[in-house]
Amino acid sequence: MSSKKLVSPIRIVKRDVQNKWLLAALYGGGILLAFLLGAVLLSLLKVNPFEYYGDMFTIGMIGNRYFTKSLENWIIIFVPLVITSLALSMAFKMKFWNIGGKGQFIIGSIVASAIALTMKPNTSPFVLIALMTICGGLSAGIYGMITAILKVRFGTNETLLTLMFNYIALNLLFYFGETQGAWNIFLSKESVRPLLAKFPENAWMTTIKLGDFNLNVSLILALVFAAFMWFYLAKTKQGYEISVVGDSISTAKYAGMKVNKIIVRTMFLSAMFIGIAGAFNVSTSHTLTSSMAYGDEGWTGIVVVWLAKLNPFAVVIISILLSWLRYGCVVAASSYTTVNSYFADMLQGIILFIVLAVDFFIKYKVVFTKRENAVKEKN
Amino acid sequence: MKKGLVILLTLALIVGCLAAFTACSGEDYDLVVGAIYIGGKDETSGYTAAHANGIKKAIANLEKEGYKVKLEVVDKVDDTDYNAVAAACDTLVAKGSDIIFGISFGYLHAMNDKAAEYKDVLFSHATGYLSNDTNYNNYFGRIYQARYLSGIAAGLKSIELESDSIGYVAAWTTEYAETTSGINAFALGVQSVNPDATVYVKSIKSWGDTAKEQQAAQYLIDTYNCTVIAQHCDSAQPQIVAQENDVYGCGYNTDMTSDAPKAHLTAPIWNWHVYYQFAMEEALKDPATFVDAVGNYLGGLKEGFVDISPLSENCAPNTAKMIELARKEMVDGNWDVFHSAKLSFEAIQGEIAIKITPADLGTLYTPDPEKEDADPNPYVCKVEDDQVTKTPDYVITGTMNTFVAGVTDVDKM
Numbered sequence: 001m002s003s004k005k006l007v008s009p010i011r012i013v014k015r016d017v018q019n020k021w022l023l024a025a026l027y028g029g030g031i032l033l034a035f036l037l038g039a040v041l042l043s044l045l046k047v048n049p050f051e052y053y054g055d056m057f058t059i060g061m062i063g064n065r066y067f068t069k070s071l072e073n074w075i076i077i078f079v080p081l082v083i084t085s086l087a088l089s090m091a092f093k094m095k096f097w098n099i100g101g102k103g104q105f106i107i108g109s110i111v112a113s114a115i116a117l118t119m120k121p122n123t124s125p126f127v128l129i130a131l132m133t134i135c136g137g138l139s140a141g142i143y144g145m146i147t148a149i150l151k152v153r154f155g156t157n158e159t160l161l162t163l164m165f166n167y168i169a170l171n172l173l174f175y176f177g178e179t180q181g182a183w184n185i186f187l188s189k190e191s192v193r194p195l196l197a198k199f200p201e202n203a204w205m206t207t208i209k210l211g212d213f214n215l216n217v218s219l220i221l222a223l224v225f226a227a228f229m230w231f232y233l234a235k236t237k238q239g240y241e242i243s244v245v246g247d248s249i250s251t252a253k254y255a256g257m258k259v260n261k262i263i264v265r266t267m268f269l270s271a272m273f274i275g276i277a278g279a280f281n282v283s284t285s286h287t288l289t290s291s292m293a294y295g296d297e298g299w300t301g302i303v304v305v306w307l308a309k310l311n312p313f314a315v316v317i318i319s320i321l322l323s324w325l326r327y328g329c330v331v332a333a334s335s336y337t338t339v340n341s342y343f344a345d346m347l348q349g350i351i352l353f354i355v356l357a358v359d360f361f362i363k364y365k366v367v368f369t370k371r372e373n374a375v376k377e378k379n
Numbered sequence: 380m381k382k383g384l385v386i387l388l389t390l391a392l393i394v395g396c397l398a399a400f401t402a403c404s405g406e407d408y409d410l411v412v413g414a415i416y417i418g419g420k421d422e423t424s425g426y427t428a429a430h431a432n433g434i435k436k437a438i439a440n441l442e443k444e445g446y447k448v449k450l451e452v453v454d455k456v457d458d459t460d461y462n463a464v465a466a467a468c469d470t471l472v473a474k475g476s477d478i479i480f481g482i483s484f485g486y487l488h489a490m491n492d493k494a495a496e497y498k499d500v501l502f503s504h505a506t507g508y509l510s511n512d513t514n515y516n517n518y519f520g521r522i523y524q525a526r527y528l529s530g531i532a533a534g535l536k537s538i539e540l541e542s543d544s545i546g547y548v549a550a551w552t553t554e555y556a557e558t559t560s561g562i563n564a565f566a567l568g569v570q571s572v573n574p575d576a577t578v579y580v581k582s583i584k585s586w587g588d589t590a591k592e593q594q595a596a597q598y599l600i601d602t603y604n605c606t607v608i609a610q611h612c613d614s615a616q617p618q619i620v621a622q623e624n625d626v627y628g629c630g631y632n633t634d635m636t637s638d639a640p641k642a643h644l645t646a647p648i649w650n651w652h653v654y655y656q657f658a659m660e661e662a663l664k665d666p667a668t669f670v671d672a673v674g675n676y677l678g679g680l681k682e683g684f685v686d687i688s689p690l691s692e693n694c695a696p697n698t699a700k701m702i703e704l705a706r707k708e709m710v711d712g713n714w715d716v717f718h719s720a721k722l723s724f725e726a727i728q729g730e731i732a733i734k735i736t737p738a739d740l741g742t743l744y745t746p747d748p749e750k751e752d753a754d755p756n757p758y759v760c761k762v763e764d765d766q767v768t769k770t771p772d773y774v775i776t777g778t779m780n781t782f783v784a785g786v787t788d789v790d791k792m
Contacts, residue, residue, distance in 0.1 A: 064473040066497075073466040177459065182749055191508075193555065196459060198488055284462070287488070291457035331470050334451045340419045341455045 011367045023362065030358035034351040041346075045338040055335070056328035068213040074327045076284055079222045080105070080277045082319035084297040085304040086229045086312060087273035093233060093310050094246045094266050100147065100162030101274050101298030103169035104140040108275025110173060110186075112136035113288040116203035117185045125202040132203065133279045140275020141268045143169070148267035152260040158267075166298070177290035186288055198287045205283040218280040223316070225273070230312040242266055274298075303352060307359070325351070408449045410663050412438065413471030413479035415464065415486060420454040425587075425613060427454070429632060430482045430505070433651025440656055446663060451476055458485030468493035472500050478662040478669075480655070481505065491515060501662055501669050508777065516670050518654050521679030523564035523775065524709050525647035526609075527716045528680075528687050528702045529629040530568020532644045533607040535695040536627050538573050545569055546605030547580045548595045548617045550587070552788050556779040561611050563743070563779070564716045565629075566786045571722045572701065578786045579603045587613030596620035596628075603789070607644070618643050627693055634688030644698075646688045653684045677772065681710045697731060704733040717743065717770035719762045737762040743774055745781045754778065 017023060039049035054062070059074055061067040084101050091098040112132035119128055147165060150156040176186040178194050188197040207214040233239040241262050244252045252259050277297065282288050300322060308314035329344025414434055418427030431452075438448045451474040453467035464486045471479050472493075478501040481490050487507035494502040494515035502515045510516045533545055547565060551558045566578040581599050583591040592610070596617035599605045608628040610617040615638035621628035622642035630638070630646035654676055661672045678684025690699055701724050708714040714722065714735050721738040724731055744758035758778070760770050782788065 060470060060473050065475075066469065066473055069469040070473060073462075073469055076462055076466070193484060195485060195488075198461075285460075287461045289457075289460040289462065291460035291463065327466075330453065330466075331473070334453045334470055334474060337420065337450070337452070340421055341453075342419070 009369050011369055012364045013367050014363065015365045017362050026358050026362060027355065030354045031351060034347070034354045037350055037354075038347045041343075042339070045336070047336050047339055052332050052336070052339070055332035056325070059324065059328045060331035066212075068211075070327075070331065072214055072216065074323060075216050075219050076281075077327055078319060078323040079216065079218045079284070080281045080297045081300060081304065081323050082222050082316055083225055083277035083280070084274050084301040085308070085315045085319055086226055087270045087277070088301045089305045089308070089310045089312065089315055090229070090233065090242065090273075091267055091270040092305050094242045094263065096148070096151075096263060096267060096270075097159045098144065098147075098162050098267065098270055099159055099298075099302070100144060100165045100271070101301050102296075103162070103166035103298070104144050104271040104274040105278040105281075105297055106166075106169040106173050107143045108136035108140035108278030109282045109288055110169075110176065111139040111275075112279035113186060113199070113282050116199040116282070117197060119203075121200045121202065123202055125204070125206060128202050129205065129283055132283055133276055136279030136282075137272040137276040140278065141272030144271020144274070145264055145268040148264045152263055173288075173290055177288070196288050196290065199283070203283060204286050205280065216284060218284060221280070226312050226316050233310075233312065238262075238265070307355065322348070407447070408475075409446045410441070410659060411449045411451060411475045411477050412659060413451045413468075413474065413476030414453075415456050415467045415471070415479065415481040415483075416452060416454040417456060417458055417483040418454065420452045424633070426632075427482065429649055430480075430651050433649075433653075433655050434480065436652035437655035437659055440652070441659055441663075448659070456483075456486070458483035461489050464489035465493060468497075468502075472497050476500060477666065478503060478658065480658075487517075499666075501666055503658055503673075510670070510675050513670060514666070516673055516675050518658070518673075518676035518678075519776065520649060520654075520685045521677060521775070522647055522649065522685045523560045523716055524680045525685040525687050526561050526564040527568035527571075527709075528705060529609065529645050529647050530565040530570075531572055531702050531705060532687075532690065532694055532698050533565070533609055533627075533629055534569035534572035534576060535698050535701065536607050536644060536693070537569070537576055539695040540606045540627075542604065542606040543573065543576045544603050544605045545576055545578050546596065546599030546603060546608045547578050548592055548599070548608065548610040548612055549580050549582045550585060550612045552580055552582045552790075553780040553782070556775065556777050558611055559779045559782065560717075560775050562786055563740075563783045565609055566783055567716060567721070567740075568705075570785055571705070572724060576785065578609075579605060580782075580786060580788050582788070582790060583612060585612075589614045589616050592616040593620055597624070599789070600624045600626060615639065630688075636688065636691045640691070642693065643691050644694050645690050648686055648688050650684055650686060653682055654678055657682075677776065679709065680706055681712070700731050701733075704731065708733065708735070714767075715769065717760060717775065718767050719760050719770075720767045735767075737765065737767055740770075740783050742781050743770060743783075744778050747780070 042049040042052050059070045061070045064070065084105060088098055088101055112135065115132045115135050147158055147161040150161060151158045176184060177196055180187060180194050186196055188195045206217045208217065241257055244257065245259055245262050249259055304315055304318045304322060308318050325348055326344060329347055330341055333339045333341055333343055416427045416431065418425060420431055422428045438450060441448050451471050453470055456463050456467045468479060468490060480503050482505045484506045487504055487509045490502045490504050491509045494511060498514060500514065504517045506519050507517045537543065537545055547562055549558050549562060553559050562580055569576045569578060579599055581595040583595050585591060592612050592614055593616040596608050597620050599608060606626050608617045608621040608626065610631050615630060615635045618628045618630050618635045618639035622639040626642065627644055628639065628642050629644050633648060635646050636643040658673055661669050680686065705722055714720060719737060719739060720735050723734050723736060725734055739762055740760035742757050742759050746755050746757060758774055
């Protein structure tokens, strides 16, 4: 009797659901369930869920004198998220866990801002924005590459290291944002209090006027980038190398690939594109902002990539949905005294949680083992 | 089981919707007020709450007059995030706002740009310095006037306690004109009744940090035997520390007597609703004349925009009378804190009387050699040809950076 081991009554067993319609129905049902839960919460706060969701799904465009503005503001949130997510998917495909998206984004932003604030004001906008993008991208790429080099040289843990590198970038940003002095090019010269300076007009992201709507050029670039990323990962030799290294480093070595080189190169590219997203973002904002330290492109990007299962097209779709949800929630919340912007975060959290749970239960099933069976199995 | 859950949730949803269907949509409002807050809209104390309560009170007053006013709020907007502020303005305009208030300093650029973009909407920004001629103004208050009055209460208490040491927990010192002018005004108030007193200032280098506020107050009491602790920081910690050490104090922002009933004397406070109601009334009257009528608003005691909280029982005798006399001089416009004249009190036939004596306050602004673009000329407040001079407003709103005599920064000793 003393040797009798306890067998867990619950076991998790892998399963394989192939039916695409069933999958779609399950994910759709999960999202619906999340919104139902949100509706119950809204009702408890004495808010009409139909009105709230109506405002949210239309991001306040209905009955709005300036409805194109809503679209423009959504694009401002969407572009950095989609570029960051695509860039992260590159590293993740190689099973290099780049948690440092936020830091790389900030470094790219800081360097792009430095260019914007120091170049001559008569530089042509095209040259200046291109320069901001290139320098922002390169600096972030090098910043990310350091972690990759440390990994291949000394076997450091890239998850920890990229995470720590976030804090270096973050504090650098706070330092520039709060330290007054003649040397600090980032601060406004007019303000008595520390205030991050506004860029000269030639550093503002180009927009194309379509009637009332100002199409942000970075949106087009982001979508081109998505197509490029698909091509790069699926159709090029380098993309193939990434997936082999991701599957098995030994296989890659056996096949004669220079694994270290591939890891460093891929991480450089991943961080570089995130830095470019940062450069686009400051150029669109017309200023560096220290609140980007709390921004979550780097974190939400990880969730996007996870949900998209590394598929570039799915990354685009999920980025659209998540940024739409985020912006819509803020817009809807403004009309209600009982709903603050935390509610947006909460609703988003509920949706992500349920979708991830659905994802889990699609991949695995839980089996309840009866006690007698357990004993029998043991015998 | 799953089915049951879904049915239950659906039912809950339907019931909830029915319950929530009260008359609220499709109404016409006389005024839609937009507000951008740095904190959460449901906070109960602190800076955002002070503004939120002011806006709510102003709206309630207007509704009593028969106006229909709707409030739209975007909250937790970081004041260093240009995009977030710009998007908040867009959202509030989209919701039909006629006037948009932004409460945090860093909103100034985004609001300036949005005011240029949306010419049919009024923008009003607290604590900033930007404005335009048509639809953008800024507002702030002469809180230093209230600080002067609280200084009188502190000075009288120090005399009663036979002490010349008064402490002041400050967010910042000479970095900001807002803190410098507050400290100077408080010290001048103290000196009006106790000319020998020294105000020891300890800076916590943060607008609010409860632990540092507590430590600073304790340090002032332990090291300098301060008997009254005044403050320019967010929480009531300095007052609580004063009570623990059996000394007294003057709070800030709200009446802190409930936080430290045995220590608190009185606190300089803001009545934000005074401005909000004024601004909303002008917006209702005619948006085209709003900027002309309201201008860049700097309300003081006269407008009731700043004040001191009711004097507690801890105050020394005659405090109420003396404060009343000093307040009258400021409200009537005979005298202000940074004029080159000092107030003093004297007893004439048992009645307390106030006396205005011309006096130099000395240098109030010293150029900073590290700042290239700073004004190179120092500002000295002095009596000229026996005439009382007024310190220009820019010293109070932007550049005052030098302490008056009787103030000691303990970090620079």
